[in-house]
Amino acid sequence: MTGPTPGRRRAPSMSPELRRQMIVRSTLSLITEHGLAVTTGRIARAAAISEATIFHVFSDKDELLDACVAEAARSDDVVYELADIPLDAPVTARLVAAAGVLEAYLTRVGTVITYLEAGGHGRARRYSAAPAGGMREVREAFDSVVASLAALLGPEEESLRLPAPHIAQAFFDLLFARTRNPDYRPHHPQLVEIVQLLVHGSLAGSSQAETAGAR
Template sequence: MTDATSRRRAPAMSPELRREMIVRAALPLVVEYGTSVTTAQIARAAGIGEGTIFRAFGDKDALLAACMAEAARPDDTLAHVGAISLELPLAERLIEASEALRGYLSRMGAVAGALAASGGLRREPPSEGSSEGAAENRRRALNGREASMAATREVLAGLFEPERDRLRLDPERLAEAFQFMTMASGRGVTPLTSAELVELFLHGAYAGGPAEN
């Protein structure tokens, strides 16, 4: 038996896994080049032929849309936050959660910003029924954002749960407040660090304790 006949072929990659692999290779290029990135560049980064991209996605716009959807997907970030040890002090738990959430927001913003700055995703020409289709797409996007926000609040609430009996508000309400503070804290001229955000959230603006009446 020759080496050629004895050598086993690697198992074929499923279409879903191949699309995921292509998107992972494409994301850094999309951030760098926006919509001007070429399928040839993506193919080289992924180590595949350019035709494989078109077989997997049909066209470049579909690939760019898949990149945006992947950047907006919070699953990995929520898994990270959900895995934070409850044995850590609450402040440390929240700092780690803030870092994870801000990293996710930064990655999503980088992809969206690059696509917008270079012209955005190409839109299909208007057609009969297009207004109803656009409304349905907006509804689905809104539902997706709401579901993502709700899932984030749920996993954040778990970080407050061990201290429930010592908290001014229930974990769910604190999780919602912390979520919105985290989303806003990275903006402005001098953005708060995660440590500053958590210190402010847990202890307020007054140094050395609560304000005097």
């Protein structure tokens, strides 16, 4: 005679924050592949949860899409990579390296925003208007990247024509606009030209005196 069959152990429950992250990451992956044709049913299948679970975590699909933009804009890894660029390298080399780091990040953010705009997700239009617009999380992520870019200009602080944060913001805006261009190609030689233009100006042999006289 055999004894009673031992009961099956239940898998440990997932914390609300971990479940939220899983849903967002599953949605991001599907948006990149299918755009806004993604349904909550498909998201649920990808995340191996019930569709009702999604609406226990998010009030509606718009809130989920907002969370996807915020997740795509997270900049922790970018900030760490920018901090690893040696400050004793020439300034042009530093900015070219920084641009390379930012390309993947800005392409990731831009791809998600483009899909949301194409589907008429209203709040996404504010994200593309300016890096400072949109949700608090997105704004803070962009601000942290700009601050890291400004830190790369520290060795030249005394000789800069504008404050380092202003130059860093202009550089960030230029790179972001570049990745939104339909003809954008990553790692294009133009990237080096953009950095050279930023560092040396647009006039051959220009001087600070000439620049001051034009103000």
